[in-house]
Amino acid sequence: MTTRQTRLPARRTVLALLTALGSLAGAALAGAAPAGAAAAAVDIAPGVVYETFDFQAARGPVRAHVLTVDLRRPGVRLDLLYPGAVAARSTVSRLADGQGAVAGVNGDFFNITETQHPGVEATGASVGPAVASGRTLKGAVPDGQRFGPALPPGTSTRDVFGVGVDRRARLDSLALDGSVTTAAGRVPLGGLNQYALPVGSVGAFTADWGNASRVRATCGTDTERAAPCSADTHEVTIRQGRVVTTDPRPGGGPIAPGTTVLVGREAGAQWLRELAVGDAVRVHHRLVASRSRIPYRFAVGGYPVLSDGEPLPGLDDRTAAVRSAVGLASGGRRVLLLSLDGSPEYRAGLTIAELADVLRRLGADDAFSLDGGGSSTLVARDPGAGTVTVRNHPAGGAERPVPNGIGVFSGP
Template identity: 50%
Template structure:
């Protein structure tokens, strides 16, 4: 016998007969599913994409979760980065999904939404790399400049979750490579559209940075995010392949398509200091995957599950809303999970518990994404042309975020 019930937020779903927390659930579990998980029946979102809600009882208490599954063996299913035109425009996930016509998605990477430096405005840009439709939008900040829980051993801000050009989803690493060619020689590229540059580095900013000030990129150090802003900096504006302006401090304002702004700090100043207006400059850069095919889409996130095993030093104390992305061993089945928290009906999870959950749901590799008030999962209801929020954001409403992971139906 089946019955219809209404989920939180007014959503309808046909479910089984076991009742948990007022929502009818059935203990339908995928292979090896986590003990104590009660999953709703599949709700089709699009061909090859399904949604489920579930409850998981842990030692800390009951936690409400939401699961999107995508089958990449279905040629109509695609996965991409949810983003705005610039990397410094935090936006609600529902707006990002609808703007790009995604059928479902979750929030993505941690981002610079607060700042310790007096007079410096948070940029809203993500910690890690972004790749959209095969295009490299930004690179990762130094490990010590990131926001979010501490990185587990063996992980870095260069770790990403994404979809390869071979249509295989994977957790991997991308590193920034590039060069700046001038009449004085060749310089390395140490940053791309990122809110923090490495000490002694030179960063490239493009039109995708937007009009936000570039000052934050010279604040903090590789090991101390809150360290003072550097007092040894330079900015070189390159227009139509030639130096147009040289300043001793990073500025702000839109960058024309095809132009560049080069920012140097400490030792990086000396590499740029000889440039003057009219000098020719060419810039070349790219995000190179480590030991894997190129990424079609990628978002930053730190690994919590590798080859079916949780990393050994994941946090086991802090309970919070969580977001995660996982993939099966063959790279063809994607799991996007949002876990409610900070409420009487859903206590949240530790990062360690999140890894265990993703493993039990069928993931072989997984990353932790931005959680807390950022945790958001959206999906279209049957017959709808717009997404709705399916979880219960702990802020009581959607938080504007830097980016997300979108599922698409061709």
């Protein structure tokens, strides 16, 4: 492996960060970086640099692993890492190697457990919207159904970090716009490949969903994840624009390409019960961005913590944890992927407020929190290697399977 010392501008950034973050712990850091605080930077690929640095935060020492990705470089791009299905999980290293990424970090929060619903299995599906290689995979669950820490005021499960076809990274909000149309009328589509549907809605599941049971989609309410599963459900399978089967309870197993399964709860279930085998049905869906008219090539869920260089109001400044995040700089042309080390000596972690400040001091104008804790994983290849290596120490002692991540790709 070949390494080089960090370029002077980057070195100054790290030194400034190390000095300034001393205030988080209530004392300055002796005016300079402690010995061994900043590691040599490594060129993973043209336009992709990996480095680590240590600093003292309010609750103890922290080690950060950072990938700097220059989207201005030809051939450098970001895309969604995922295991080929929404309701499936794999480790970041397997996902990166399977898709040929040179580096990557874990992505969105996800449906990790179902202790409140006996007999219902967790799907492993992510919370927010997801777009992979320009194709919409899923929409966002209701805010009250999300897993993860409390959302900052003014944010929602629809928030995404993404990259448009213009190769610029940005933060946005993606809402599902869809409908189900029959001879009897039309209803709005309440979900797409989601582990939770809004109360009273109809949701669509496609081959992108995977093998997991669709029962979980009818559990909980828009405001209470632990609420009981609905007793009023119905499912309809559509193939070539016609109803082919109906069932009073959501099923599971793979969905064939070109087939759509509609799941209804409460009022949505009542509407679906009016359909019979052979009826014509048209299903339409797309994700609509609230801030940009640029189509997204890639998008992943999480929540914003920094906007135009300012932390969002109401960020948690009490709960520290191992975290992953992404920062945007240079008008969305430069991306910082960060994951904290979860080894015992660094596990004190950062609060969300501290995380936003770290990314701001690293030069980010906007920043976005990803899943953390045992999910936080950053991988990167050694120069010339064909596979990635896990660079941080996951807090659980080994990589946790996750539903998606952010992959860094370099090449034609």
